[in-house]
Amino acid sequence: MNSHCEGCPALPAGRPTKDSAGPEATVALAGNPNTGKSSVFNALTGLRQHTGNWPGKTVGRAEGRYSFGGRRFKLVDLPGTYSLLSASQDEEIARDFILFGRPDCTVVVVDVTALERNLNLVLQVLEITDRVVVCANLMDEARRLDLAVDIEALSRELGVPVVPTSARTGSGLTDLMREVDAVASGKHHPRPRLVHPASEVERAADELEAMILRAAPGLASARWVAYRLLDGDVRVRRALEAGELADLVQAQKLPPPLSNPRLALEGHP
Amino acid sequence: MTASSSAPTAAEILARADSLQRQLGDAFRDQLVVGLFERSDAIARKVVQKGARRGSIDSALDRWLTSPVTGLPIMLAMLAVILWVTIVGANIPSAWLGQGLFWIEEQADRLFTAAGAPWWLTGFVWHGVYRGLAWVVSVMLPPMAIFFPLFTFLEDLGYLPRVAFNLDWLFRRAGAHGKQALTMAMGFGCNAAGVTACRVIDSPRERIIAILTNNFVPCNGRFPTLIMLASVFVAAAFPPVWASLAAAGSVVGIVLLGSAFALLVSWVLSRTWLRGEASSFTLELPPYRRPDVRRILYTSFVDRTIFVLLRAMGTAGPAGAVIWLLANVHAGDASLAVHIANALQPLGTFMGLDGVILLAFIIAIPANEIVVPTMLMVYMGVGRMTDVPSLDALRNLLVGQHGWTLLTAANLMLFSLLHNPCATTILTIRKETGSRKWAAVGALVPLAIGFVVTSAVAGIVRLLS
Numbered sequence: 058m059n060s061h062c063e064g065c066p067a068l069p070a071g072r073p074t075k076d077s078a079g080p081e082a083t084v085a086l087a088g089n090p091n092t093g094k095s096s097v098f099n100a101l102t103g104l105r106q107h108t109g110n111w112p113g114k115t116v117g118r119a120e121g122r123y124s125f126g127g128r129r130f131k132l133v134d135l136p137g138t139y140s141l142l143s144a145s146q147d148e149e150i151a152r153d154f155i156l157f158g159r160p161d162c163t164v165v166v167v168d169v170t171a172l173e174r175n176l177n178l179v180l181q182v183l184e185i186t187d188r189v190v191v192c193a194n195l196m197d198e199a200r201r202l203d204l205a206v207d208i209e210a211l212s213r214e215l216g217v218p219v220v221p222t223s224a225r226t227g228s229g230l231t232d233l234m235r236e237v238d239a240v241a242s243g244k245h246h247p248r249p250r251l252v253h254p255a256s257e258v259e260r261a262a263d264e265l266e267a268m269i270l271r272a273a274p275g276l277a278s279a280r281w282v283a284y285r286l287l288d289g290d291v292r293v294r295r296a297l298e299a300g301e302l303a304d305l306v307q308a309q310k311l312p313p314p315l316s317n318p319r320l321a322l323e324g325h326p
Numbered sequence: 327m328t329a330s331s332s333a334p335t336a337a338e339i340l341a342r343a344d345s346l347q348r349q350l351g352d353a354f355r356d357q358l359v360v361g362l363f364e365r366s367d368a369i370a371r372k373v374v375q376k377g378a379r380r381g382s383i384d385s386a387l388d389r390w391l392t393s394p395v396t397g398l399p400i401m402l403a404m405l406a407v408i409l410w411v412t413i414v415g416a417n418i419p420s421a422w423l424g425q426g427l428f429w430i431e432e433q434a435d436r437l438f439t440a441a442g443a444p445w446w447l448t449g450f451v452w453h454g455v456y457r458g459l460a461w462v463v464s465v466m467l468p469p470m471a472i473f474f475p476l477f478t479f480l481e482d483l484g485y486l487p488r489v490a491f492n493l494d495w496l497f498r499r500a501g502a503h504g505k506q507a508l509t510m511a512m513g514f515g516c517n518a519a520g521v522t523a524c525r526v527i528d529s530p531r532e533r534i535i536a537i538l539t540n541n542f543v544p545c546n547g548r549f550p551t552l553i554m555l556a557s558v559f560v561a562a563a564f565p566p567v568w569a570s571l572a573a574a575g576s577v578v579g580i581v582l583l584g585s586a587f588a589l590l591v592s593w594v595l596s597r598t599w600l601r602g603e604a605s606s607f608t609l610e611l612p613p614y615r616r617p618d619v620r621r622i623l624y625t626s627f628v629d630r631t632i633f634v635l636l637r638a639m640g641t642a643g644p645a646g647a648v649i650w651l652l653a654n655v656h657a658g659d660a661s662l663a664v665h666i667a668n669a670l671q672p673l674g675t676f677m678g679l680d681g682v683i684l685l686a687f688i689i690a691i692p693a694n695e696i697v698v699p700t701m702l703m704v705y706m707g708v709g710r711m712t713d714v715p716s717l718d719a720l721r722n723l724l725v726g727q728h729g730w731t732l733l734t735a736a737n738l739m740l741f742s743l744l745h746n747p748c749a750t751t752i753l754t755i756r757k758e759t760g761s762r763k764w765a766a767v768g769a770l771v772p773l774a775i776g777f778v779v780t781s782a783v784a785g786i787v788r789l790l791s
Binding site for chain 1: 333334335336337338339340342343346347349350353354355357358359361362363364365366367369370371372373374375376377525526613615618621
């Protein structure tokens with residue numbers, strides 16, 4: 058960090074690190090557009106991704122680093138998306154990284170002032186991975202709008218840790234890093250509460266999920282893969298044919314930081 | 327891992343998936359999404375308690391800012407005010423910066439000469455490369471330092487999605503995507519950034535339309551040219567009280583014209599090469615947020631102003647060297663620059679411009695920022711890029727010595743709006759579309775339109791006079 062950064066707003070809460078020796082945990086940062094995802098990213102890494110109050114300005118994938126409690130973390134800022142279901146390029150980038158990039162922890166940033174819409178994405182991410190921390194951001198905005206958000210109830214409903222933050226002022230970020238550390242290191246293993254309504258689609262997904270789990274026991278994203286196959290996702294079909302799913306299970310069992318997202322993304326494990 | 331004998335193979339899973347998929351048909355998406363929404367809704371209702379007072383200011387603001395009646399006029403008025411503040415505020419610091427930087431050049435010249443450096447070294451380094459950089463800094467820095475914070479303020483406030491909301495019906499009618507308005511707003515800063523921003527558009531057809539038409543928004547590299555011409559020629563035609571307002575108004579007019587062309591080209595494309603219906607989308611209108619002044623300053627200066635400035639300087643340095651060489655390498659009785667300008671003269675005249683202006687646009691392909699400095703350098707014939715101390719002197723030079731008319735100025739503003747994008751933008755189009763064809767279309771279509779429009783205006787004026 059240069060000295061001229063010291064007067065800047067939102068000094069990094071995590072200490073940015075430059076050296077890359079030693080194991081490093083990969084943390085994916087997902088969320089709806091315009092939830093303050095980039096603010097969280099900047100506050101943690103001390104980097105200056107452009108932030109702004111409009112949906113869709115983070116279109117690529119940005120990476121930054123920070124360390125917490127003596128461990129190093131690589132934070133990957135994914136494009137903001139409302140869901141992971143469509144074929145638009147930004148949703149594909151986000152989905153592929155969470156599924157094949159095997160992050161040690163995925164932080165889903167939600168706007169607590171529009172929780173209903175934001176939870177949609179959280180529920181989809183929970184189908185893919187159980188290593189999730191929900192960052193309940195814009196708590197200051199919620200106060201301004203006179204909304205009371207019961208964080209504990211939310212955490213109970215979802216089955217994963219929920220950390221209230223106001224990233225613009227930096228409040229709650231230390232708690233967020235502590236929770237991410239616990240999940241990424243395996244100290245805390247979240248058990249998402251997945252409730253599937255009794256519909257034709259869910260019954261079909263049940264059947265396919267069971268098949269996938271027999272082929273790849275322990276695959277956390279089995280249900281998600283089932284959904285994708287039912288939706289005719291070519292990318293997931295190819296992954297299945299190439300045997301990448303078995304590798305995903307393998308990766309789950311290894312100590313976290315040994316994955317190589319690039320190889321997995323290109324389909325040559 | 328080893329698969330047990332009872333485990334299904336990938337092929338078996340896929341076969342079962344196919345048959346289930348056929349059974350479900352189109353119901354899949356609907357049921358899945360409805361299920362997700364119901365669950366989200368149930369959780370949100372359990373967890374969030376709404377207080378009595380909420381969002382009253384927001385909805386009051388939105389009543390005006392997104393109303394079908396007042397939304398567009400307010401938007402245009404805001405643009406006009408921003409440009410007016412930029413024009414009025416940038417003049418004086420620009421002059422100071424210019425004087426300071428050129429003073430350094432004179433001192434360096436003296437120092438080099440005293441140290442016995444050969445004339446071509448002094449000329450190349452100081453009057454070529456350095457002067458190119460100095461020009462770009464002094465012309466671009468002040469307008470950017472005023473324009474970007476104002477723009478970032480609106481962005482931080484949450485106004486930009488409202489722009490897209492207001493313009494949605496227009497773009498829809500042109501067969502394009504409503505989010506194209508957002509990507510065009512980004513284009514004001516930099517067209518290359520605007521082209522990248524088109525990734526937010528889901529449909530490939532509409533995304534390509536948005537990419538190809540982004541260049542019709544004048545970027546920050548072209549604003550100084552537009553603002554200068556507006557100040558020198560438009561403002562001069564009005565009494566002093568109205569001068570800066572008229573200048574701002576004419577730049578707003580250029581922006582409107584550019585948007586009109588973006589819509590027109592989108593309309594044509596969506597009925598020819600890129601046929602299809604406009605897809606519907608949900609646009610989230612985020613709550614208005616109180617902008618954070620420190621972050622606005624940081625974002626607008628470090629992320630935008632300095633970033634754009636460094637990029638401009640990166641191209642202006644080499645371009646300055648090229649200009650110096652063209653102006654100092656002589657063939658026969660005149661410099662290369664003059665020879666080329668003479669060769670381009672007939673075409674330039676036909677377009678209501680002149681050969682020097684066309685030469686300037688060719689040299690400025692890497693960065694639009696250096697069009698005006700190049701032009702002035704060739705006009706003054708002093709073998710280097712030249713700043714003219716005052717706007718009056720500039721008008722004398724252009725009108726008195728080089729036969730500029732109001733037509734020349736108007737057509738230069740038009741051509742500055744309607745010509746090929748800069749090299750960076752063309753490369754970005756190539757990267758984003760993954761196709762040379764679209765990059766070529768994105769470069770040549772605006773150029774052709776610019777040629778047709780300026781020639782037509784020149785022709786009409788000739789007919790009338």
